[in-house]
Amino acid sequence: MTILVPDTKSTAAPGTARVLLAYLKRDRLALAAAVFLALFVLAAILGPWLVGDAASQLGLRQRNLAPFSLEQSWLYFLGADTLGRPILARLIVGAQNTLGIAAAAVFSSMLIGGALGLVAGYSERWYSQLILRLADVIMSFPSLLLALIVLYTLGPSIANLVIVLAITRMPVYLRTARAEVLELRERMFVSAARSMGAKPARIILRHIAPLVLPTLVTISAIDFATVILSESALSFLGLGIQPPDFTWGAMVANGRGYLSTAWWIAFWPGLAIMLTTLSLNILSNWARTVADPQQRWRLQTLRKAAR
């Protein structure tokens, strides 16, 4: 007995990718954001390997070197900090920490929040209520204050930073996952699985979780910008990443004391944060428009409308 499986994926995949690319090309703002993010990811992955040593190399002669001079190497184009380290090189190395911490935090909050949400949605035992109350408590209190207290207690380190960021962002995933499960668990395929004797763990993991996951991944993409902002604020306040490691937020904090003499030390890393989060927000806005059939026509006719 053979089952004919229509080979839809291989024919559809390049088509949709091409259509998406075509949409992206029409929206210049989204295209610019995508290019910038691609560069950012590239810099985060390859950068430290290219300029790693230069970022921590002290140079007494280049101390507080002003930007836009090409007398030194191109790494000094954005100037140098108080210890003569080239800012461009530090931006590239800092990109890796910034991206790494945000990625780890987003991933773990999606994992923990998603798992708790699945449990809270499927089961009606006392712990579901407890989980929900916990999410309420975390959500109703300013995340930065909570993060400050936790980080000060546990001691600032990269691992703790990731944990704190993950905990403060967790309720979003928890609530979404729970809402989806509440709807899914009444569906026919779940009752079918239940009547066939599947255990709750199997139903949740094999039947419900795959359907909840896409929504959570979408949220995590939007959440990335928020997490980058929170991390940089914590690092700026001195309770985030600690030297010799640094992120862009910590670089802004370093430059804070030299505003009147060397503005560029604090300016560039902040601009980098801004451009990254802005690109993320622009792209997620764009993706929302593309995904919404009622809005998609705006992109198809964008050229005409602009004129």
Next chain:
Amino acid sequence: MFSYIGRRASHSILSVIGLLALVFFLTRLTGDPSALYLPLDATAEARAAFARLNGLDQPVHWQFAEYLKDLLQLDFGQSLRQNRSAIEVALQAFPETLKLAFVAITLSTALAILVGSLAAARPGSLFDRIASVASLAGASAPDFWVAIVGILVFAVGLELLPTSGTGSWAHWIMPIFVLMLRPFGLLVQVVRGTMLSALASPYIKTARAKGVRRTKIIFGHALRNSLLPVVTVAGDLATSLVNGAVVVESIFGWPGIGKLMIDAIIQRDFAVVQSTILVTATAIFILNIAIDLLYAFLDPRIRY
């Protein structure tokens, strides 16, 4: 309605106690205050006496029970640093933050409603596109960096505004502006979105067909029906405004709750940390209940 408020309030009180417990045990982990408040060469007896005086020699869970008992008697503990009631310290700083937050959220909501409605009235126009990019930029900007660039340009460069502190009205401009950015950016997007769908609904067509004036359609008919989601988001933002206040206050030296909190954590002034949390959490819970009641006022279909 009163039973609804009562139910909400009892939930909130449970949440506040949970939060206080969390913070209580966490702050106890930060270390011994006697290391910070007594001279380095203090004898072991002096340290023990200090701990006994402040109830720090008891087991932690016992300390928490004591704390809750004192709380019921409206005794919030003494500030180690300032040697006066901790709640007094917190309540003194709180209005400063409240003033900032109130002005910021009111101004940004009003501005966002105006800009968002005008942008939704002509989707795709130049104004709409500028408003979209500006609101995205506002929502994406790291507030501490904007504050620093503001100081750089207006205080160091142009010497128009003071760098930090309080006193004249000029001290208000930069903190308010920085605090407004994020709520403004997010709210413009919400207003624009809900207004777009409201303006596409049949009753707007009817109004247009009747010959109602454009401004009246936008601000009279469409806006009233799209205010509900705006209120929800504005309420959520008011909570996160405290986040912004922490950053803004520490940069501009504003003597509010955020700055007090950071100082108290670093100085291990436990009672003050607890009281700050208590005051902030209570304010937020009251705000949330107020927002729920505002719904019923804005939309007569909602009853509690």
